[in-house]
Amino acid sequence: MTKGYARFLTAFFCLFLGGILVWHLLLPDRERSETENRTLARRPELTWSALADGSFTRAVEDYFADQFPLRDGWTGVKARAELLLGKREFNGVYLCGDTLIARVNPPLDGLDEKNLAHTARLAERTEIPVYLGLIPSAAETWREKLPAGAESWDQAAFIARGWELEGVKPVDFLTALGARAGEDIFYRTDHHWTTLGAYYGYAALMEALGREPLPRMTFMRMTASEEFQGTLYSQSGIHWLAPDSMEVWVWDVFTVTSWRDGTPKEAGLYDDDYLGKKDKYSFFLGGNQPLCVIRNEEGTGRLLLIRDSYADSLAPFLARHFEEVHLMDLRYYRGSAAAYAEENGMDGIVVLQSVPNFITDRNLGLLGQ
Amino acid sequence: MIFSSLTFLFAYLPLTLAVYFLMPLRARNAVLLAVSLIFYGWGEPVYISIMVLSTLIDYTHGMLVERFRCRDKLARWFVGQSVAFNLLLLGFFKYWDFLAASLSALPEVNLPRLGAPLPIGISFFTFQTMSYTIDVYRRDAPVQRSLISFGAYVTMFPQLIAGPIVQYKTVAAELAGRVNTAEDFAPGARRFTLGLAKKVLLANSIGALWDAQLAARAAGTLSAAGGWLGILAFGFQIYFDFSGYSDMAIGLGRIFGFRFNENFDHPYLSASVTEFWRRWHMSLTGWFREYLYIPLGGSHCGTAKTLRNILVVWLCTGLWHGASWNFLLWGLYFAAWLALEKFVLRQALKKTPGWVKRLYTLAVVFTGWGIFAMEDLAVCGGYFFICFGGGQLWSAADGYTLRSYGLTFLILILASTALGQSLWRKLPERAEQILTPALMGLGLALCTAYLVDGSYNPFLYFRF
Numbered sequence: 001m002t003k004g005y006a007r008f009l010t011a012f013f014c015l016f017l018g019g020i021l022v023w024h025l026l027l028p029d030r031e032r033s034e035t036e037n038r039t040l041a042r043r044p045e046l047t048w049s050a051l052a053d054g055s056f057t058r059a060v061e062d063y064f065a066d067q068f069p070l071r072d073g074w075t076g077v078k079a080r081a082e083l084l085l086g087k088r089e090f091n092g093v094y095l096c097g098d099t100l101i102a103r104v105n106p107p108l109d110g111l112d113e114k115n116l117a118h119t120a121r122l123a124e125r126t127e128i129p130v131y132l133g134l135i136p137s138a139a140e141t142w143r144e145k146l147p148a149g150a151e152s153w154d155q156a157a158f159i160a161r162g163w164e165l166e167g168v169k170p171v172d173f174l175t176a177l178g179a180r181a182g183e184d185i186f187y188r189t190d191h192h193w194t195t196l197g198a199y200y201g202y203a204a205l206m207e208a209l210g211r212e213p214l215p216r217m218t219f220m221r222m223t224a225s226e227e228f229q230g231t232l233y234s235q236s237g238i239h240w241l242a243p244d245s246m247e248v249w250v251w252d253v254f255t256v257t258s259w260r261d262g263t264p265k266e267a268g269l270y271d272d273d274y275l276g277k278k279d280k281y282s283f284f285l286g287g288n289q290p291l292c293v294i295r296n297e298e299g300t301g302r303l304l305l306i307r308d309s310y311a312d313s314l315a316p317f318l319a320r321h322f323e324e325v326h327l328m329d330l331r332y333y334r335g336s337a338a339a340y341a342e343e344n345g346m347d348g349i350v351v352l353q354s355v356p357n358f359i360t361d362r363n364l365g366l367l368g369q
Numbered sequence: 370m371i372f373s374s375l376t377f378l379f380a381y382l383p384l385t386l387a388v389y390f391l392m393p394l395r396a397r398n399a400v401l402l403a404v405s406l407i408f409y410g411w412g413e414p415v416y417i418s419i420m421v422l423s424t425l426i427d428y429t430h431g432m433l434v435e436r437f438r439c440r441d442k443l444a445r446w447f448v449g450q451s452v453a454f455n456l457l458l459l460g461f462f463k464y465w466d467f468l469a470a471s472l473s474a475l476p477e478v479n480l481p482r483l484g485a486p487l488p489i490g491i492s493f494f495t496f497q498t499m500s501y502t503i504d505v506y507r508r509d510a511p512v513q514r515s516l517i518s519f520g521a522y523v524t525m526f527p528q529l530i531a532g533p534i535v536q537y538k539t540v541a542a543e544l545a546g547r548v549n550t551a552e553d554f555a556p557g558a559r560r561f562t563l564g565l566a567k568k569v570l571l572a573n574s575i576g577a578l579w580d581a582q583l584a585a586r587a588a589g590t591l592s593a594a595g596g597w598l599g600i601l602a603f604g605f606q607i608y609f610d611f612s613g614y615s616d617m618a619i620g621l622g623r624i625f626g627f628r629f630n631e632n633f634d635h636p637y638l639s640a641s642v643t644e645f646w647r648r649w650h651m652s653l654t655g656w657f658r659e660y661l662y663i664p665l666g667g668s669h670c671g672t673a674k675t676l677r678n679i680l681v682v683w684l685c686t687g688l689w690h691g692a693s694w695n696f697l698l699w700g701l702y703f704a705a706w707l708a709l710e711k712f713v714l715r716q717a718l719k720k721t722p723g724w725v726k727r728l729y730t731l732a733v734v735f736t737g738w739g740i741f742a743m744e745d746l747a748v749c750g751g752y753f754f755i756c757f758g759g760g761q762l763w764s765a766a767d768g769y770t771l772r773s774y775g776l777t778f779l780i781l782i783l784a785s786t787a788l789g790q791s792l793w794r795k796l797p798e799r800a801e802q803i804l805t806p807a808l809m810g811l812g813l814a815l816c817t818a819y820l821v822d823g824s825y826n827p828f829l830y831f832r833f
Contacts, residue, residue, distance in 0.1 A: 003552065009806060017379055061374065061375075091822075147769060
């Protein structure tokens with residue numbers, strides 16, 4: 001190695017490391033990452049106590065990684081490199097042609113059985129009919145799309161176990177969605193069902209409730225966004241798939257009351273603000289909240305949904321029929337579901353959750369209280 | 370701090386290099402000491418005190434041994450004190466909880482556990498400072514009179530947390546006076562990048578497969594083929610993780626003007642278990658040979674004593690890797706194979722074709738990794754039961770695993786051989802000059818991408 005060449009290599013190495021450091025320092029800090037849908041770590045403050053207990057250095061590491069230049073771009077580079085090596089799984093998401101499907105891992109700590117037991121206890125505790133509507137995720141409904149031999153926990157067997165619960169009436173989303181597996185019932189870049197999928201879910205739920213669903217033709221399908229890049233887009237680092245389009249079928253004006261912080265506020269079936277953000281699915285009912293009530297004076301009957309986010313795109317369909325649809329989220333609403341249902345004169349309680357949520361939720365103990 | 374982190378690569382390292390090279394030569398040991406203490410204290414700031422205490426005690430003992438050299442008994446006493454101190458330090462932090470838990474299994478015994486995190490690198494720096502005092506006594510190394518230079522040696526961040534175990538005598542001259550040139554920096558930077566790529570791109574990737582197979586065992590879906598794929602994955606993970614770390618250490622050392630000894634020499638090409646241990650983690654096996662095996666009499670005092678010595682050294686080697694029964698078992702396992710090769714298989718191996726010997730060695734070593742990797746002996750037993758046909762032999766998931774990791778395995782196998790090195794040497798100089806920066810740039814960029822994605826970056830060697 002000649003002296004000149006050694007100097008060149010030395011300079012190359014130092015410029016690569018030092019250049020990124022300078023870039024990092026000059027780049028203004030971002031408040032949040034839209035791709036990751038979270039607030040990013042800010043420059044930590046140096047205090048003696050933080051230094052002594054090690055929390056300062058950890059905060060520096062978080063800050064440095066979160067504010068790294070071209071953060072999203074690097075993730076894409078990794079995904080492409082992995083694809084080249086023959087990988088089909090990217091941070092727990094399978095790439096299946098033009099579709100991303102999240103793998104479902106086996107439940108921890110027996111949460112699957114525990115949450116079924118909580119549901120059964122709810123049915124014991126109240127005279128109001130209790131329905132269990134477990135929604136299979138794309139990994140089950142679209143199992144044939146997964147790479148051959150790729151693992152995903154058996155949701156169908158679990159749903160079938162749910163049907164055997166005493167005192168609980170089943171809602172068969174498994175068959176309803178399975179029969180329509182050839183259609184676009186889930187987003188390609190997000191883990192939720194599409195409005196079409198939610199429509200099939202609504203039809204199955206109405207059938208279980210003993211009521212007649214409206215046929216598809218009665219709804220006017222409109223595109224709300226064609227730029228939807230969902231959670232799986234972020235999680236996988238696969239950024240080159242075409243975005244999803246998001247539809248709205250129900251256009252009626254209902255009274256929507258939203259309890260986000262303990263006080264009721266007027267809201268709508270849809271929150272247009274979210275269409276301009278990354279988290280477009282929260283357009284439906286404005287996303288996660290402890291409690292939300294949709295009123296339709298022409299409807300009959302009152303229904304309580306123990307919700308997760310899948311329920312948000314299904315609820316507008318139900319509102320066409322029911323006088324009141326209540327959506328309660330036990331991750332944020334810390335009270336007894338049975339007591340609430342009795343106080344508000346509900347005619348039915350539906351535990352309406354996707355299987356991946358149901359088997360990881362640690363708050364469903366509130367169901368039995 | 371660990372080398373394969375964004376903070377190290379793009380903040381700590383460039384800043385350290387800038388400060389180090391801007392300072393005059395005589396101040397560089399002091400700079401090295403200061404930045405190394407920051408490096409060490411990054412994860413657990415309170416443990417800097419252990420590092421400082423250990424440095425002070427060993428420095429003093431080196432001086433005392435030198436001072437009382439003419440009174441041999443006293444000098445020996447100080448060597449003994451230093452060894453005892455280091456072993457107590459190691460024993461307290463690394464082995465107390467294991468010992469207490471094991472003894473508490475007896476009736477009427479209930480010892481308190483410490484539950485404190487292990488000070489990083491403690492297994493490495495206690496061994497280094499122990500050998501320093503011994504070497505001073507044996508006149509194998511000169512005494513270090515400058516506390517700053519000695520501190521710089523003990524805390525030197527390139528080798529601090531994952532070796533190689535650098536004996537004082539190998540760097541004594543460079544500590545006293547070294548020149549820093551681009552001709553050292555450039556190959557050092559190249560070696561560092563190679564190590565980083567081995568760790569981040571190869572070891573971490575294949576490590577994900579091992580974790581997946583462990584999870585499959587827990588879920589009851591593991592097959593025999595999947596079990597062996599998992600063990601292969603772990604064997605490659607630990608090799609590329611550890612040797613990658615050694616490459617980074619050796620490269621960084623060279624950047625700062627030090628020549629550390631090599632630590633790995635293509636161990637998976639070995640034609641016997643004995644040879645494997647001459648090519649794997651050479652600084653550790655070398656240390657045990659020099660300061661334990663040979664002082665015990667080595668293999669020159671008859672069969673019974675040789676057997677005893679092998680057993681002692683390998684139980685210690687096993688325990689050095691971790692405070693748990695599986696590591697003892699792992700040490701015992703290798704003691705048995707080494708004794709077998711020494712006394713029984715030697716003649717037979719001579720007549721065996723090379724490729725059979727290599728396969729035999731790989732089979733022994735990788736099975737050993739299975740024992741090494743699973744601390745819970747019940748889990749380990751269950752895993753091997755499946756591997757040896759106690760369940761299904763093949764599952765659909767294995768096909769998926771092979772499609773997902775086939776190319777990675779191919780790269781790992783080729784990277785374990787000397788093929789790359791010999792091809793590289795055959796390159797015309799011009800091609801090498803173009804390829805070196807191109808590959809370094811690609812390697813650094815890919816590592817950055819993987820680290821930013823960063824969901825999977827556990828570090829295997831914090832335990833040691």
